Amino acid sequence: YRDVLTVIFSYFKAFRLLQRKQMVIDVLHPGKATVPKTETREKLAKTYKNTPDVIFVFGFRTHFGGGKTTGFGMIYDSLDYAKKNEPKHRLARHGLYEKTKTSRKQREERKNRMKKVRGAKANVGAGQKEE
Amino acid sequence: LLARGKGGDEVLESDLPRAVALLKNLQEQVMAVTAQIQALTKKVQARTYPTEKGLSLLEVKDQLLLMYLMDLSHLILDKASGGSLQGHAAVLRLVEIRTVLEKIRPLDQKLKYQIDKLVKTAVTGSLSENDPLRFKPHPSNMMSKLSSEDEEDEAEEGQSGAAGKKSANGAVKKYVPPRLVPVHYDETEAEREKKRLERAKRRALSSSVIRELKEQYSDAPEEIRDARHPHVTRQSQEDQHRINYEESMMVRLSVSKREKGRRKRANVMSSQLHSLTHFSDISALTGETPHLDEDQNPIKKRKKIPKKGRKKKGFRRRR
Numbered sequence: 001y002r003d004v005l006t007v008i009f010s011y012f013k014a015f016r017l018l019q020r021k022q023m024v025i026d027v028l029h030p031g032k033a034t035v036p037k038t039e040t041r042e043k044l045a046k047t048y049k050n051t052p053d054v055i056f057v058f059g060f061r062t063h064f065g066g067g068k069t070t071g072f073g074m075i076y077d078s079l080d081y082a083k084k085n086e087p088k089h090r091l092a093r094h095g096l097y098e099k100t101k102t103s104r105k106q107r108e109e110r111k112n113r114m115k116k117v118r119g120a121k122a123n124v125g126a127g128q129k130e131e
Numbered sequence: 132l133l134a135r136g137k138g139g140d141e142v143l144e145s146d147l148p149r150a151v152a153l154l155k156n157l158q159e160q161v162m163a164v165t166a167q168i169q170a171l172t173k174k175v176q177a178r179t180y181p182t183e184k185g186l187s188l189l190e191v192k193d194q195l196l197l198m199y200l201m202d203l204s205h206l207i208l209d210k211a212s213g214g215s216l217q218g219h220a221a222v223l224r225l226v227e228i229r230t231v232l233e234k235i236r237p238l239d240q241k242l243k244y245q246i247d248k249l250v251k252t253a254v255t256g257s258l259s260e261n262d263p264l265r266f267k268p269h270p271s272n273m274m275s276k277l278s279s280e281d282e283e284d285e286a287e288e289g290q291s292g293a294a295g296k297k298s299a300n301g302a303v304k305k306y307v308p309p310r311l312v313p314v315h316y317d318e319t320e321a322e323r324e325k326k327r328l329e330r331a332k333r334r335a336l337s338s339s340v341i342r343e344l345k346e347q348y349s350d351a352p353e354e355i356r357d358a359r360h361p362h363v364t365r366q367s368q369e370d371q372h373r374i375n376y377e378e379s380m381m382v383r384l385s386v387s388k389r390e391k392g393r394r395k396r397a398n399v400m401s402s403q404l405h406s407l408t409h410f411s412d413i414s415a416l417t418g419e420t421p422h423l424d425e426d427q428n429p430i431k432k433r434k435k436i437p438k439k440g441r442k443k444k445g446f447r448r449r450r
Binding site for chain 2: 008011022024059061070072
């Protein structure tokens with residue numbers, strides 16, 4: 001059994017404003033589990049003669065009964081455009097973006113400490129022992 | 132002429148001193164007028180009336196109307212003394228002034244509202260009742276008139292208006308938004324019963340029994356459709372709509388619990404042979420009491436489940 005990857009041509013669009021091509025992808029994988037995203041990216045790269053690092057796929061849903069999965073894919077003109085136009089969580093999946101790790105509580109406490117101080121003072125540090 | 136000759140002498144004699152006085156008056160007035168005109172010309176030459184920015188519309192209208200009157204009276208004088216109006220210079224001037232006035236008229240229309248309002252205000256001394264300008268915000272009403280010292284201090288320090296308001300007020304009042312007008316809940320038990328009955332009737336009307344009866348007795352030709360249960364078709368239509376949306380927008384929509392339940396029920400309904408042996412309840416139309424087949428679930432009555440102290444969500448009323 002071989003997997004077949006079809007790009008649904010009616011939904012294929014060359015989105016010039018965001019410098020990319022976007023499409024709906026149908027993967028047929030009878031008898032197997034859902035194809036992982038990395039493999040679909042490589043297959044897509046082969047068909048469109050690109051490198052897989054400008055290809056982003058997401059939203060894969062397997063139909064009832066197995067064998068067929070539908071998802072979306074985007075192929076960017078270059079990695080720079082991809083970094084500019086792609087949402088951050090998808091870049092993070094490829095390791096091109098790191099989220100700041102400060103927790104929400106810490107940020108809000110810092111904000112409240114800054115409210116007490118006026119002007120461009122140097123450091124409103126982590127004054128946990130405020131007296 | 133004869134009559135004039137005889138009686139006219141007496142009339143002339145009585146009129147003579149009056150005429151002389153009038154003529155003298157006329158002379159004085161003419162001198163006054165010339166003096167004024169000379170003063171005016173001097174002023175205009177001394178540029179006391181600046182017209183670089185143009186005249187206001189009302190002034191222009193004023194002047195034009197006056198000039199119109201003057202030319203008109205000039206024409207009437209000429210005509211009364213027997214002259215002809217052909218090619219008279221005043222006629223051309225009149226025509227010019229008339230055209231200008233007519234061109235000004237649409238501007239006049241546009242200003243009409245403002246001018247009327249100003250006139251009304253000038254006459255009555257205050258704004259009329261329906262004037263929306265009355266409802267403009269008055270920030271001075273928001274400051275409390277308690278202590279003027281505090282207000283001065285605030286002004287010196289130059290703090291923001293909100294801070295000033297807080298310290299100027301004696302007690303800061305928290306803003307409470309107005310509640311919506313509560314509507315009286317009037318539904319009695321009888322009305323609720325009626326509503327329930329109506330809903331049951333509607334459901335019964337679209338059941339398979341009634342539909343087959345309708346087909347039997349209507350003259351329309353019999354339609355054979357690959358028709359599934361109406362709930363199922365409705366759900367499949369919604370699913371199709373959702374799929375279309377997702378594929379065209381390239382997003383995945385989340386499915387709520389209700390949607391999941393509906394989908395599951397639709398699947399179950401289409402997979403069972405439920406509709407072969409179970410007929411929906413048409414007691415609402417026949418007037419009998421509702422009864423159920425043995426293997427169907429009993430009709431659950433909706434009970435009000437009191438929500439136990441929701442800690443995270445919602446607002447708990449503190450008593």
